[in-house]
Amino acid sequence: MKNIILWAILGLFLGAPNTAHAQILKKLKKKVEQKVEKEIDKTTDKEEEKDLKQVDSIQGIKKEPAQVVNNEVQQPTKAAELTLNWSKYDFVPGTKVIYDDNLVGEENGEFPARWDLIRGNVEIAEFGGENVIMFRDGAPTIVPYMKNASEDYLPDVFTIEFDLYCGKDNFVIYLFDRKNQKSGSPTGYTYFNIKFDRMEMGRSASRLPQENLEQRRWIHVAIAYTNGKLKGYIDQTRLINIPRIDFDPKGVSLHSYHCSNDNLYYVKNFRIAEGGVKYYDRVMQDGKIIANGIRFDTGKATLKPESMGIINEIVQMMQEHPELKFSVEGHTDSDGSDADNLALSEKRAHTVKSTMVQLGISADRLTTAGLGESAPIDTNGTPEGKANNRRVEFVKQ
Incomplete structure (x- = not known):
């Protein structure tokens, strides 16, 4: 009007x-x-x-009001849900990557270049827009292709991680190289049986507590070995905790007896890392923590769930030692342009800080910085070197 x-x-x-x-x-x-x-x-x-x-x-999103944490307004996000669901995850990967295969550059239909075949049919496939190792048929078994595979290539402290798309039956991880080594164990503590909702090793077995889990789904598998002590995880839940096993793991093999064209299994993001000293001792000794186990989606600052083990550990340490303050510094490998890597590392450092603030750390105890590819600690000429360079450092202030 x-x-x-x-x-x-x-x-x-x-x-x-x-x-x-x-x-x-x-x-x-x-x-x-x-x-x-x-x-x-x-x-x-x-x-x-x-x-x-x-x-x-x-x-199916339910809007929640913004919350104020440590005088900072926190909008509810998927990251907040991540910190809640994985807040008790205590797996901390090793500090130095000794084998890493992200399948970059692999060709569809070919055998994965960084693995060796013992039996069966295995090939590279595309799943959800990513390269994966597909276990097809013939009870396939593969081992990492390493120059010294006939020797003991697993250290006294190590971690193994990978993503597994489960079929209908067990997927097996042997803690010895079935092509080059003997198990050396009389009691069966040489391998993990894994299904979408459970993990078994020897006489130890446990299931996930959730109900109505999808049988065919991606899970994150993690194994930690420390001088005889062994732990196993599916997603954020620890299912195996053995105080002493009766043999020394020397290698690793992946096996799927029941796979077929209508019961396929897929593996991606396989990594072996060597362990190290506890975080607080490292801070006191070196003045910083180097964490290459904090991972993000490729080319993004989106935190992957398995990163929460490290973040939870550092948050707990800061809660126990309120005098500690850190500069959270992001680093990348050399792939991509200098400018893009610098911007990406800054965003990733900020993501880590925001996650720690959501877990209760005061924002004034954390600063952020992005250094891109300017400060490598390893070569950028190998997958393992790049994996070590893609890291977040917590530098004591």
């Missing part, structure tokens, strides 16, 4: 020749334009809000 009146008033001055009328006309015209823009903005905001509600409804 107000717009109609304004346009009517304008009409009285149309054709008015004198300067005064022209000035009035100009002012009224400006007011009308401002009024129209304001009405358009209101309509747009309402439409955007309606669209967002529809998207949230489709995705």
